[in-house]
Amino acid sequence: MGRFAGFAVTLRQMGKARRVTTEYPKEKRPKPRRLHGRHVLNRYEDGMEKCIGCELCAGVCPARCIYVRGADNPPDEPVSPGERYGFVYEINYLRCIHCDLCVEACPTEAITETKLFEFSFTNRNDAIYTKNELLVDDDGRAKRMPWELWLGGEDDHTSEWMRATSPSGDAGYEDRVNWSGELGFGVRTPEHGQQADTGSGTPAAAPDHSAGGH
Numbered sequence: 001m002g003r004f005a006g007f008a009v010t011l012r013q014m015g016k017a018r019r020v021t022t023e024y025p026k027e028k029r030p031k032p033r034r035l036h037g038r039h040v041l042n043r044y045e046d047g048m049e050k051c052i053g054c055e056l057c058a059g060v061c062p063a064r065c066i067y068v069r070g071a072d073n074p075p076d077e078p079v080s081p082g083e084r085y086g087f088v089y090e091i092n093y094l095r096c097i098h099c100d101l102c103v104e105a106c107p108t109e110a111i112t113e114t115k116l117f118e119f120s121f122t123n124r125n126d127a128i129y130t131k132n133e134l135l136v137d138d139d140g141r142a143k144r145m146p147w148e149l150w151l152g153g154e155d156d157h158t159s160e161w162m163r164a165t166s167p168s169g170d171a172g173y174e175d176r177v178n179w180s181g182e183l184g185f186g187v188r189t190p191e192h193g194q195q196a197d198t199g200s201g202t203p204a205a206a207p208d209h210s211a212g213g214h
């Protein structure tokens with residue numbers, strides 16, 4: 001009899017309890033906006049590449065997994081608005097630790113990280129992403145490789161948050177857009193909810209936006 005009473009409890013709960021598991025990997029939970037995943041190389045709204053081949057990302061990378069070679073822009077057909085552009089750009093994902101330092105170092109917001117971490121390789125060539133693979137497509141979205149599991153949304157917020165506040169968390173930067181528009185997305189909205197504690201128990205005053213942030 002006790003056994004059937006147990007079943008009765010189970011049956012009563014069926015359909016009532018909130019499901020906490022998901023059918024991963026067919027279904028993914030939303031990821032935090034700041035999660036560091038597979039990179040993309042971004043383009044401006046007019047399609048030009050943001051990378052200027054300065055190599056700062058490669059210089060700062062603690063895993064030494066970025067290889068960049070810059071070249072002068074062809075005067076008749078410039079690739080980026082700068083003097084130079086990223087002629088060769090590679091990231092070796094056998095070494096990347098997704099620390100995001102390359103993103104922080106980049107002066108043009110060219111390199112950012114999506115939320116995708118579901119990618120695995122069966123050979124070394126696939127693990128080394130080339131510029132063509134990293135560069136966003138004509139819609140501004142990450143190109144999908146056959147070995148990556150995109151279910152949508154993983155490249156929605158690649159750079160929205162990155163300069164929402166100053167590195168030290170200065171509340172004066174909150175709500176202030178300090179980055180340029182992106183192909184497919186336009187100018188991304190700033191991240192909210194990062195007010196610094198002033199020590200008095202109240203958040204710092206909101207900044208004056210009238211001067212604009214560009």
Ligand code: SF4
Pocket residue numbers: 057060061062063064065066091095096097098099100101102103
């Ligand atoms: S996320 Fe870190 S380890 Fe990966 S490429 Fe960027 S700087 Fe290097």
Ligand code: SF4
Pocket residue numbers: 050051052053054055056057058068086105106107108109110111
């Ligand atoms: S991604 Fe940014 S930091 Fe790296 S070479 Fe291009 S412009 Fe410079």
